Amino acid sequence: MKTLHMTRQLQRCKNKRFELYAITRIIHKVDDLDIKFITQQYVARPDGFALTDLYLPQLKLHIEIDEGFHKQQVDADKVRELDIITATDHQVKRIDASVAIEQINLQVDQIVAEILQSVEVQKAAGNFQAWDPETEHSVSYLQSRGVIRASENVALRTSAEVCNLLGHNYKGWQRSSASVPHYPNIRLWFPKLYPNEQWFNHISYDGCEIHEYCIESETKKRQFIDKNLSENIQQMVFARVKDELGQTMYRFKGLFILDRDKTCHESGVYWKRVATEFELGLT
Amino acid sequence: MKTLHMTRQLQRCKNKRFELYAITRIIHKVDDLDIKFITQQYVARPDGFALTDLYLPQLKLHIEIDEGFHKQQVDADKVRELDIITATDHQVKRIDASVAIEQINLQVDQIVAEILQSVEVQKAAGNFQAWDPETEHSVSYLQSRGVIRASENVALRTSAEVCNLLGHNYKGWQRSSASVPHYPNIRLWFPKLYPNEQWFNHISYDGCEIHEYCIESETKKRQFIDKNLSENIQQMVFARVKDELGQTMYRFKGLFILDRDKTCHESGVYWKRVATEFELGLT
Numbered sequence A, B: 001m002k003t004l005h006m007t008r009q010l011q012r013c014k015n016k017r018f019e020l021y022a023i024t025r026i027i028h029k030v031d032d033l034d035i036k037f038i039t040q041q042y043v044a045r046p047d048g049f050a051l052t053d054l055y056l057p058q059l060k061l062h063i064e065i066d067e068g069f070h071k072q073q074v075d076a077d078k079v080r081e082l083d084i085i086t087a088t089d090h091q092v093k094r095i096d097a098s099v100a101i102e103q104i105n106l107q108v109d110q111i112v113a114e115i116l117q118s119v120e121v122q123k124a125a126g127n128f129q130a131w132d133p134e135t136e137h138s139v140s141y142l143q144s145r146g147v148i149r150a151s152e153n154v155a156l157r158t159s160a161e162v163c164n165l166l167g168h169n170y171k172g173w174q175r176s177s178a179s180v181p182h183y184p185n186i187r188l189w190f191p192k193l194y195p196n197e198q199w200f201n202h203i204s205y206d207g208c209e210i211h212e213y214c215i216e217s218e219t220k221k222r223q224f225i226d227k228n229l230s231e232n233i234q235q236m237v238f239a240r241v242k243d244e245l246g247q248t249m250y251r252f253k254g255l256f257i258l259d260r261d262k263t264c265h266e267s268g269v270y271w272k273r274v275a276t277e278f279e280l281g282l283t
Helices: A002-011 A017-030 A101-124 A139-145 A159-165 A218-230 B002-011 B017-030 B101-124 B139-145 B159-165 B218-230
Strands: A038-045 A048-056 A061-066 A084-086 A091-096 A147-149 A177-179 A186-189 A199-203 A209-214 A234-242 A248-258 A269-275 A277-279 B038-045 B048-056 B061-066 B084-086 B091-096 B147-149 B177-179 B186-189 B199-203 B209-214 B234-242 B248-258 B269-275 B277-279
Touching (some): A017 A101, A061 A101, A091 A101, A101 B002, A139 A147, A139 A159, A159 A234, A218 A269, B017 B061, B061 B101, B139 B147, B139 B159, B159 B177, B159 B186
Parallel strands (some): B186 B234
Antiparallel strands (some): A038 A048, A177 A186, A199 A209, A248 A269, B038 B048, B147 B277, B177 B186, B209 B269, B234 B248
16 A cells, blocks of 8 residues: 555656656655655645645645746646635645755755654654545545544545444445434535536635526526525535545535525525534443 | 756656656666766667666666566668677666565665765766766866776767877867878778768677678679779767757777678678777877
């Protein structure tokens, strides 16, 4: 698992040679298979999407290799299926790669020292969670932690696993929503958070608002809006995404309630985020 | 110069992810800009051409990353312009990349330790020549060494520089051969050692024999053979090649004399190698 991940991650940097040089140096100098590296992570920023060159989820750290030309804006349409993380509390470090290789090496080695120190700090505080591809997306591991947080890369491979995390015992699950045992007012929702055949769905770049309406017919659109206005439901959102290697995942985005001020027949349903973590106590 | 070289070398491994992972680990763990690395070096072997994954010319060491499938034979036609080195006295180490990443790391780290030790041995013996892209292909550097050896990657960027290495003082040189001051029986030759418009040229895989004849006309072919049979010339061969980054170079292949047993009107001129090094004493 780690072999596949590590080698594929490097291969993704192949188009930019300074990025490839600097990123491989960071990874081989850190030289710790307990630390997860993701190359080319999409992140949502207040003004749109961005692609960071290297992302260390355990440290919430992004590293940008600046090759000396302006970075292309990411085309939102091309990435809508992808796993786009909210990086509001993340740190970004930059490496200027437009200099001589000795200076690139010095910058990389400085960042490597900082990474190793951050890991030591986490370990001393008992917060370090070693990267384990076998368990990071497993129900039992997430249950053992007791709480899920949108900021902690919570994701499962299937919607049935999400149901089971919340107390069900399903072998499979085909629908786009599900109940939550012990929480009659909470509904699990597995949306594609981008326009698709039947639905206009959109999540704001800051992750705080989801806009949703049916595009099949005006009647269905109105019925759906009326139904939601008549209920008083919290939606626990696990968005369907593709991870960086192309596999489907369901990523926790938080708990949302209906925004009754904005929701109307003309523009559709608006959901606003009310929590980014959830205690699994009763499940 | 080193920046360009190092980053371009890594970029050339992009198609094979285990090779990319292992090679970047070797380079970043050795972490010494005095050591030259060449990715994908063509070498001539008794049975044909081969491509090695990583080549350290100062150590005459090749490293092969075995990804667990049979390596393609190199198509001789595609590489004929390239810089193909003779690797008879070179060492080859292999890394089995079909295993888990922890085992790849162990193998790489073992090879890195061996590389560092070999460098220490060379340094202790006073034989280590730090990689310097500014001087490695310079006339004055080669003159300062006093002797040129085919086994030591002797190459210059232009044929005028080759002439000047042998004692001329030319600004440019357009012809495919030149005299050598103080050595009336030696002729500098700058052949393309592969069939081209006017000449059939071929060097044997072991570098010991060059076969040459004119393909323009039967008359010219005979005249050329008769002229060589009437002379008693040693040819100092600097073959015109493209280096691994696509630049033209003239690489020293040794001193050759006419093979009077094999040379005839039917098959053309054969040159056999009589020396692989030359003292620059008189130049």
